[in-house]
Amino acid sequence: MASPLTLLMPVIPGTSLTTIAATLQQYQPQLDAALTSIGTVHYARTLLLDASTANLQPGGKTGDSYVIAIITEYDGDFSAYIQDFVSQVGAVFDALLQFVVGGAALIPVANNVQAFDAFITLNDASQHAPNTGLYQAYTATVQQILAALE
Amino acid sequence: MTDPAIAYDDVQGTILRGYRVDLARHFILRITDALGAAALIAKLVDGADGLPPVTTAQRMRPKPACFLNLSFSASGLAALGLSSPQLATFDAAFQRGATNPSTATTVGDVGASAPDTWIGGLADGTQVHVVLSIWVDDDRAVLESVSTRLRAAFAGCMTELSAHDAQALPDNKIHFGYRDSIAQPTVIGAPPRKHAIPDDQPAVATGEFLLGYPNESGGTYSVQPAELSTNASYAAFRILEQDVAGFEDFLRVYAAQAGISSEMLAAKVCGRWRNGNPLELMPDSAGSVLPVDQLNNFTYVNTADPAQSDTLGLKCPIGSHIRRNNPRNAAVVGTDSTHHRIVRRAMPYGPPYDPARPDTPPRGLVGFFINASISNQFEFLTSQWNDQSDFVKSATGPGGSSAGNAVYNISGEDVFLGVNDPQDSFFTLPAPGAKGANNTVLKGFTRTITTRGGVYCFFPSISGLRYLAGLAGGAAGG
Numbered sequence: 001m002a003s004p005l006t007l008l009m010p011v012i013p014g015t016s017l018t019t020i021a022a023t024l025q026q027y028q029p030q031l032d033a034a035l036t037s038i039g040t041v042h043y044a045r046t047l048l049l050d051a052s053t054a055n056l057q058p059g060g061k062t063g064d065s066y067v068i069a070i071i072t073e074y075d076g077d078f079s080a081y082i083q084d085f086v087s088q089v090g091a092v093f094d095a096l097l098q099f100v101v102g103g104a105a106l107i108p109v110a111n112n113v114q115a116f117d118a119f120i121t122l123n124d125a126s127q128h129a130p131n132t133g134l135y136q137a138y139t140a141t142v143q144q145i146l147a148a149l150e
Numbered sequence: 151m152t153d154p155a156i157a158y159d160d161v162q163g164t165i166l167r168g169y170r171v172d173l174a175r176h177f178i179l180r181i182t183d184a185l186g187a188a189a190l191i192a193k194l195v196d197g198a199d200g201l202p203p204v205t206t207a208q209r210m211r212p213k214p215a216c217f218l219n220l221s222f223s224a225s226g227l228a229a230l231g232l233s234s235p236q237l238a239t240f241d242a243a244f245q246r247g248a249t250n251p252s253t254a255t256t257v258g259d260v261g262a263s264a265p266d267t268w269i270g271g272l273a274d275g276t277q278v279h280v281v282l283s284i285w286v287d288d289d290r291a292v293l294e295s296v297s298t299r300l301r302a303a304f305a306g307c308m309t310e311l312s313a314h315d316a317q318a319l320p321d322n323k324i325h326f327g328y329r330d331s332i333a334q335p336t337v338i339g340a341p342p343r344k345h346a347i348p349d350d351q352p353a354v355a356t357g358e359f360l361l362g363y364p365n366e367s368g369g370t371y372s373v374q375p376a377e378l379s380t381n382a383s384y385a386a387f388r389i390l391e392q393d394v395a396g397f398e399d400f401l402r403v404y405a406a407q408a409g410i411s412s413e414m415l416a417a418k419v420c421g422r423w424r425n426g427n428p429l430e431l432m433p434d435s436a437g438s439v440l441p442v443d444q445l446n447n448f449t450y451v452n453t454a455d456p457a458q459s460d461t462l463g464l465k466c467p468i469g470s471h472i473r474r475n476n477p478r479n480a481a482v483v484g485t486d487s488t489h490h491r492i493v494r495r496a497m498p499y500g501p502p503y504d505p506a507r508p509d510t511p512p513r514g515l516v517g518f519f520i521n522a523s524i525s526n527q528f529e530f531l532t533s534q535w536n537d538q539s540d541f542v543k544s545a546t547g548p549g550g551s552s553a554g555n556a557v558y559n560i561s562g563e564d565v566f567l568g569v570n571d572p573q574d575s576f577f578t579l580p581a582p583g584a585k586g587a588n589n590t591v592l593k594g595f596t597r598t599i600t601t602r603g604g605v606y607c608f609f610p611s612i613s614g615l616r617y618l619a620g621l622a623g624g625a626a627g628g
Contacts, residue, residue: 037485040483077533080533084484084485084489087366087367090369110369117242148585150551
């Protein structure tokens with residue numbers, strides 16, 4: 001049985017869209033490798049949204065309403081594995097949090113694991129009504145699926 | 151990076167050193183007068199008024215007659231004057247405490263193990279402030295004389311809720327008959343162990359056991375105020391009662407079901423034979439005790455010779471106690487075992503069990519599980535690796551997927567430390583075959599270890615103890 005993560009992180013007003021996009025691109029291979037190593041994440045994607053546009057798509061200019069979104073479905077207890085998560089993707093989050101409102105106080109996340117966990121709880125829309133739902137077509141874990149595919 | 155230099159004389163000894171003694175007594179105390187408690191802490195740090203000094207990690211020669219260490223619960227630190235914002239910087243599990251309902255659920259202290267059943271005043275964690283522990287060689291007179299001096303010193307400032315004695319059994323055995331105290335992590339920067347059994351794993355970052363040093367995640371655990379941070383540590387104090395007759399019954403009944411000997415099943419649920427030999431080296435019989443440099447040989451994945459890998463747990467089951475609590479180089483989700491190791495400082499209590507005359511007086515293990523993060527080490531081990539079975543990564547062994555996959559070769563919870571409600575208790579004895587088709591799964595057994603008490607403890611550094619003494623003394627004086 002997986003759980004959803006819908007992490008929505010408002011960006012510091014005036015931050016360059018290009019800089020954020022470049023950072024996301026730079027760290028994507030590291031993030032992908034880390035998620036493979038962690039072994040509990042079914043799917044993950046990062047989005048860059050602009051709350052000031054009608055369709056939430058970023059327009060390409062420096063704005064005041066950007067949001068970095070990380071959306072995943074994962075197995076297990078996120079808080080129990082928070083330290084492992086930080087071990088694997090702490091550097092990626094350090095790079096992203098520099099753009100995020102309230103993020104500077106969490107960097108490096110490896111030194112602020114409890115505060116980082118609290119930040120995720122606060123900013124994970126899936127942990128707050130009315131956004132807690134998740135449809136699942138199956139209940140198998142990532143590792144059970146990989147084993148079945150062997 | 152060079153290894154960090156640890157000021158051994160600022161670290162409480164039990165964190166980094168095993169004392170190699172036969173007797174221990176753990177006093178459970180409630181602070182009734184903060185000023186008096188502060189004065190007592192100061193005396194203990196200095197060994198004043200004939201009291202034994204707090205033992206440090208600095209080796210002492212000659213060996214002292216009594217080792218003493220001192221730890222505090224969150225409510226104990228509050229009683230000494232720490233503020234709520236300061237306590238909020240401590241490990242989240244430590245803040246919750248051992249008797250908190252969320253903690254109890256997390257670590258499986260439910261039913262007969264629930265905190266409200268605990269003995270010796272431990273049921274109400276808000277009243278448990280201090281765990282003061284003494285260890286002595288096999289001279290009970292020393293234990294009693296030191297206890298008399300300490301009890302006189304407690305008078306007026308601390309109430310003794312209970313005291314819990316421990317006594318080593320011959321050959322470091324525990325009541326279930328296993329030789330214990332074999333595997334301990336090698337902590338980077340710790341003093342060399344005098345009679346160490348070599349660990350077969352990478353040395354672990356200092357910061358996994360002491361605050362203020364780099365940990366395995368590349369960060370550093372710390373608390374506020376800074377005076378309490380560096381060289382401090384945490385521990386879970388646990389009283390674990392062992393139902394030896396029940397365990398022997400389990401072995402007898404389920405060994406017959408599995409078609410193996412009781413001793414083989416004892417080895418399979420533990421990962422070691424009762425003489426300490428690892429199943430990885432002695433898969434078929436206990437044999438004679440192996441040389442010490444082989445006692446921790448649990449190479450589950452043999453990269454040099456993959457044909458020798460025990461990825462599927464055919465020798466040492468993936469669900470065995472030793473493999474759950476320290477998967478070593480076997481693949482698990484998250485990170486790896488190096489990120490979740492603990493130092494074990496526990497000793498048996500109660501009379502030895504005589505199988506010729508089965509009886510049931512209280513007997514078990516009492517002591518500390520030491521770590522720099524109760525959340526990520528003790529609680530992680532308990533809640534994830536002991537009480538779950540889905541943490542194993544998909545992996546095949548020398549025979550490929552037709553011989554099985556690690557994912558299918560574990561079920562249920564740890565036989566020793568799991569909740570093991572008979573409705574859903576399982577233990578898998580793996581056998582070669584696709585998708586675990588030939589595995590033997592034992593079902594319906596009950597837990598044979600019951601939690602009888604617990605405290606989440608903070609071990610301040612020596613300078614931290616002096617700070618606490620001054621804090622309470624200053625607050626009371628101001």
